[in-house]
Each structure stands twice: as structure tokens, then as C-alpha cells.
Amino acid sequence: MKVILNSDVTNLGEEGDVCTVAPGYARNYLLPKGLVMEFNKQNLAKIEERRSEIEARREQKRKDAAGVKERLEAEPLVVSMTAGINGKLFGSVTNATIAEQLAAQGIEVERKRIDVPEHSLKAVGTYKVRVKLYADEEALLVVQVVASNARELEEKRSRLVGAAAQITPAQDEQEQAGEQADPSDADQESADETSLDPEVIAMQQALEEEAAQQEDADRSSPE
Known part of the structure; x- marks a missing residue:
């Protein structure tokens, strides 16, 4: 079933995009929530009327992503965890951990956009973590895991x-x-x-x- 995105939808696309989805997904979730419109000439015309506004919002997203990328790559993110003599952590650093640390610094990033090597970091050291931003924009975040009980x-x-x-x-x-x-x-x-x-x-x-x-x-x- 073809639909027009009425707003950004994760794993589908952005506002104004035309996508093909399962009919049940559209009828039971997307349409009731107002996330999409049925694909037809009338709704296409509505989207085109909003095209300039949509493009302006996309441009703002690109600028915001560039700003976040600059902040993420400006300096390493230091995460303190309890560790043993061998450097292994009592626990692990996950994308949720990193998202929380970034939020504490005023940088909001969805945890699913944070790509942690092997899904989690389990020892002290310095790691490079990819953060997906807007469209194809990515940031390379350096994460330094240190022992809080050094x-x-x-x-x-x-x-x-x-x-x-x-x-x-x-x-x-x-x-x-x-x-x-x-x-x-x-x-x-x-x-x-x-x-x-x-x-x-x-x-x-x-x-x-x-x-x-x-x-x-x-x-x-x-x-």
C-alpha cells in the first residue's frame, strides 16, 4: 500500500516522502496516528503546497545535525565504571549508557542511533563509536572508559x-x-x-x- 508520510517516521522516511507499507501497518497504526496520508492526487497536492515548508525543515535538520556532529567530535566522552585489576568492567557500557551521558551534557541522541562496537564495551580503554545523525550524516565519537575505582x-x-x-x-x-x-x-x-x-x-x-x-x-x- 502506497502512503505519503505526514511526518518523519523511523525506518520509513521523512515528511513528504512516498513509501510502500503493509496494508495492516498503515490501517492499524500509521493512518490512525496521522503519521501518513493515503496516496492519491488530492493528498499529493496537499503535500506539494507544504513543500517549501518541508524543505525548510529539512535544511534546519541538516544544520542541527552538523552542530551535533561538531560537538560530538570536539572532545572525548569520558565514562567512569567500576573495574578490576585486569581492566575488565563490572558491567558494560552500552548505547543507552552513552545516550544518558550525552544527555547530561545537553546533547540529545536516540540510543538506537549510537553504534557501539560489539554492542557493548566491557573493559577500560579508548573506543570509537559511530553516531548516526540526519540522513547520511554521521559523527565519530571517541569514548574513553576509565576506572572509577582507580x-x-x-x-x-x-x-x-x-x-x-x-x-x-x-x-x-x-x-x-x-x-x-x-x-x-x-x-x-x-x-x-x-x-x-x-x-x-x-x-x-x-x-x-x-x-x-x-x-x-x-x-x-x-x-
Whole structure:
């Protein structure tokens, strides 16, 4: 069924466009809401009478989009999230998250127009996100995801290093006492040294604990 858009309709077009839609969609939704008019000579004439106004509105949309693009690309958007030592977030940054952050800065963008890589960002770092504006206009927004608990993470790393330093002298005494790995198996020796490294052990334990916590956070956080 052919219709004339009476206003902008997402995924269909803009005011004044002629589109073909399913009859049920038109009769049950578009026509009752006044979003479209039936395609006929009378309604075509009505649209043509409004053509200059429609074009003026389109031009204003282009100008508005250019202004939003300039603001989005002027500086990175910084998003603070709780993270673990490995940089993985407790949760994720989605298009809804970015839309909310932009709205707080007075920039209104529909979340469905924000194209987040892999649908969500799950680690600290710098990312490039495409934002669809008007028509073919797009902005490339730089998003910097930072750890809101950075000081706590630094303190945790320092404690782990300190714990490792306290255990190291005992290892030195063992080595001086002549405890050495079997030289016939170099690969096993390397593996044993790594497994005995207290800092590695401490870090592995910390990461395992965080992985469990992050798994719980991921399950409770909507994508």
C-alpha cells in the first residue's frame, strides 16, 4: 500500500516522502496516528503546497545535525565504571549508557542511533563509536572508559607486590640451600618457577576472585 508520510517516521522516511507499507501497518497504526496520508492526487497536492515548508525543515535538520556532529567530535566522552585489576568492567557500557551521558551534557541522541562496537564495551580503554545523525550524516565519537575505582586498584596492586616481596626471601633461602629443579627438563623448570612466583600466585588469586564477581555483574547487567 502506497502512503505519503505526514511526518518523519523511523525506518520509513521523512515528511513528504512516498513509501510502500503493509496494508495492516498503515490501517492499524500509521493512518490512525496521522503519521501518513493515503496516496492519491488530492493528498499529493496537499503535500506539494507544504513543500517549501518541508524543505525548510529539512535544511534546519541538516544544520542541527552538523552542530551535533561538531560537538560530538570536539572532545572525548569520558565514562567512569567500576573495574578490576585486569581492566575488565563490572558491567558494560552500552548505547543507552552513552545516550544518558550525552544527555547530561545537553546533547540529545536516540540510543538506537549510537553504534557501539560489539554492542557493548566491557573493559577500560579508548573506543570509537559511530553516531548516526540526519540522513547520511554521521559523527565519530571517541569514548574513553576509565576506572572509577582507580585509586583502590592501585592500592590493591601495591598490596599484592608487598605480599610478594615478603615471601621472596624464603625462596632465596631455599635456592641457597641447594634446592634446584631437575636440569634434565627445562620446560618443567620454567613452569615450576612461574608457579612458585608469589606475585604471580597473588595476582592469579585476585583475578580469579574478580572474575567471579564480574561474572555475577555481567549476568545482572542488561546488554
